[in-house]
Amino acid sequence: MKSYSIEEINELLNGIIIGNTIEKIKSAEQLDKAVAGQISFIGNKRYENLWDNSKASVAIVGQDISIEPGDNRAFIKVKNVDIALAQLLEFFAPKLPVFEPRIHPTAYIDSTAELSEDTCVGAGAYIGARVKLGKGVMIFPNATILEDxxxxxxxxxxxxxxxRERSQLGSECIIHPNAVIGADGFGFTPSETGLVKIPQIGNVVIGNQVEIGANSCVDRGKFSATIIGNGCKIDNLVQIGHNCVLGQFCIMAGSSGLAGSVTLGDFVVIGGSASIKDHVTIGSGAVVGAGSGVTGNIEAGKTVLGYPAVEAKNALKQWAILKRLVKDYGVKPQ
Structure with missing residues (x-):
């Protein structure tokens, strides 16, 4: 295993070294599990007290650090700990699996599909008719890319x-295991004989540098497209309904969901297990707290909490009043 001096690590992070260590750095680990020869991080001042009991040789720290590293230990002080940590983890990240051969003989590739010279296709993958795969695309074993x-x-x-068929994905995206892009939107109408399925004839259009987590679903549009903007990051087990439109750099945490025709502006954050009613618009920079239920439009920049979701400061007041009623008067919420 290759190891690095603190100076070599700092060439990557471009921080300020405080203290010194003769230990060579072999890997990164969280503070309470790190041993000599590993680098960790202190992301917030409230975790400074964990440093004494950690065996890490080096820690990435913020500008407001108020402790000393100690003997044969060092800090690398940076402007943004989270960004520096991301750079560090990418540096130490294991290489992706190697495709040998580049196109596995058990993969099915339709004769009309277009593959670039450096495209990799794993065992058991299916590449349908008229599919176009760009440069450097990696299709892992048993993935399915359907027609057009x-x-x-x-x-x-x-x-x-x-x-699914007719989907369009941009560059540098990551689609994690068992995610489904372009399944039918959830469309049914009642009739005298039961529920009639409404055909979903649209598609999905995904921008560049989008990440879709494992077991997440993005449904195709009923007419036109469900759209995921550039840089959006979708966690595991997320549902995005038909004809939703996400702006750029939105975040949706695990188990959250958008019903059909929801519109998100840019940089919207949806907390875990939050649910958004159909045809709702959430403005740019808005934040929906975890577990919240959104039933109406949200203005840009607002933070909402609760079920039904209201502006965060109002939700906190409501919760405080409820707690006081229970404590002072024995009133129990129904």
Whole structure:
């Protein structure tokens, strides 16, 4: 295993070294599990008290650090600990699996599909008719790309993922295992004989540098497209309904969901297990707290909490009043 001096690590992070250590750094680890020869981080001042009991040789720290590293230990002080940590983890990250051969003989590739010279396709993958795969695309074993789909340069499709027909994915995207892009939207109407399925004839259009987590679903549009903007990050087990439109750099945490025709502006954050009613618009920079239920439009920049969701400061007041009623008067919430 290759190791690095603190000076070599700091060339990557471009911080300020405080203290010194003769230990060579072999890997990164969280503070309470780190041993000599590992680098960790202190992301917030309230975790400074954990440093004495940690055996890490080096820690990435913020500008407001108020403790000393100690003997044969060092800090690398940076402007943004989270960004520096991301750089560090990328530096130490194991290499992706190697495709040998580049196109596995058990993969099915339709004769009309277009693959770039450096495209990799794993065992058991299915590439349908008229599919176009860009430069550096990696299709892992048992992934499925159906007819007329387009995958941009350097996009990775992990095992078990399904890209349904006519889907369009941009460059440098990551589709994690068992995610489904382009399934039918949930459309039914009652009739005298039961529920009639409404055909979903649209598609899904995903921008560049989008990440879709494992077992997440993005449904195709009823007419036109469900759209995921550039840089959006979707966690595991997320549902995005038909004809939703996400702006740029939105975040949706695990088990959250959008019903059909929801519109998100740019940089919207949806907390875990939050649910958004159909045809709702959430303005740019808004935040929806975990577990919240959104039933109406949200203005740009607002933070909402609760079920039904209201502005965060109002939700906190309501909760405080409820707690006081229970404590002072024995009133129990129904």
């Amino acid at each position: 789909s387009i995958i941009g340069d350097k996009t990775t499709i992990w095992s078990g993922a399904v890209i």
